[in-house]
Amino acid sequence: MKRRDFIQQTTAASALIGLGGIGLSSFKSSQKKITILHTNDVHSHIDPFGPEDGRNPNKGGVARRASLITSIRKENPHTLLLDAGDIFQGTPYFNYYGGELEFKLMSMLKYDVATIGNHDFDNSIEGLYAQLPHADFDFVSANYDFSNTVMDTHVKPYKIIIKDGIKIGIFGLGVELIGLVGKNLYKETVYNDPIESAQDMTRILKDDEHCDLIICLSHLGYDYRHIPGKVGDLNLAEKTKNIDLIIGGHTHTFLDKPTIVKNIEGKDTLVNQVGCYGINLGKIDFYFDSDKNKSANGRSIIV
């Protein structure tokens, strides 16, 4: 239904531009669509929950997620697959194989970028480092400083990916580790203020790199606005600018739909999180057009 509406709308828009397009000289209006797929807190849930499970019977499973992702990629090749951390810990696959299978499968599913969750330190930072050869995707974190750890140079603050000419900047944010992860596990990893890090990132990605789309992969947690001084995705969105999408994790938050938050400039930022354990896949489609008038009045968000 929605898809058909969309096609009708864009056809109408193209026709209008065709008529009034003298000002735009030789340019034609053309649409581009970038699809962002995302997971968070999969916690080593490789197999689906069994039919006997008391809470999530017959849900999840990497092999099913794989076919879903394949079909979405077939529909739109300009698709990115992202994960917001806590890949590790939660099933015996992790206890027996230390995260090897999780990374191998994510590589087979062609994940593009992931950030690091607190549980990804569960076999210590060396344990995470030891599994890196199995990961054919990148890790981003802008507020963890790994300089004095084995992970140094293996995690970048951000990554830029160009899909169909659209420049997409993706940066990561991690949760404060003190009190959550043993110091013996995270060692010399330094946690920096996520809001300051996000402001640095958006300055680089928007002002310097001129990204068309800026995505934050956050493992901060969804909402801590009742706890003064604690940063979650909602107040991160409120206190920053130029972030189009925050993909969250950590709090295992199931949302009926992505949350729309007004950022510091009064513009809309989308915050999404899809629960945990690979039960859901988030799908956010971004539509671009050469017609500036379309976006001048703000973007329409359909959730």
Place this chain on the structure above:
Amino acid sequence: MKNIFFLTCLTLILFTSCKSKNLYKIEGRQIAVTDSLKSNQSIEDYIKPYRIQINKSLDSVISYAKDTYSKRDGHLNTAIGNMMADAVYEESNPVFKSRTGKEIDFVLLNHGGIRSIISKGNISTRTAYSVMPFENSVVVVKMKGTKVQELVDYLVREQRAHPIHRLQIILDEELQLKSATINGETINTRKTYYVATNDYLYNGGDRMTFFKPNDSLHVLDYKIRNVLIDYFTKNDTIAPVIDDRFIQIKQ
């Protein structure tokens, strides 16, 4: 100079490449991963040998759960949490006693450390893995009564169903501390107590800062998961209940 060159280039790019770069619409939704989706066979085949290996080791039935137990059922204490704290005491105390000649006075775990429900029916080694996937182990901390008082204050403040055993906390209608007892006796601030917990909490997890400084630490090298496996193996049926170990008195 460089900057001017860069800016010129940029301006040129901006004016010449009139591409489709104006974001005008966002559509977001969530797709449930359910059994209506066909599994990708090559992924399935890749996982299989790993799964077979693990299943062999995990699927032996070791106990039976009379009901489904969740950490969300109960306000200040939960059946599943009570079972875990009881198990830690029952399984660790003999180990601790044989090594030190002393007895554990009480147990404190954390609510967040209960990582899964226990579903009604057969309990296998796998159940212990889902409830306690982490590698945390039992430690026994020798604490002064004053630090135990801090521990109680923390529990009163948090009002979460952190699992306890042999410690009883009763709150009044205003959610203030009415009484706190260890094995039926009022806390003596001049005494020292042996408190069993896990290394995660000992190291300040869940902001439990009261374990340090302490009089001594005894590392039992006994994983909480193995505590559960041993407890399940000894008890052929598990039927824990919500009781009065941490409650609020309402009039």
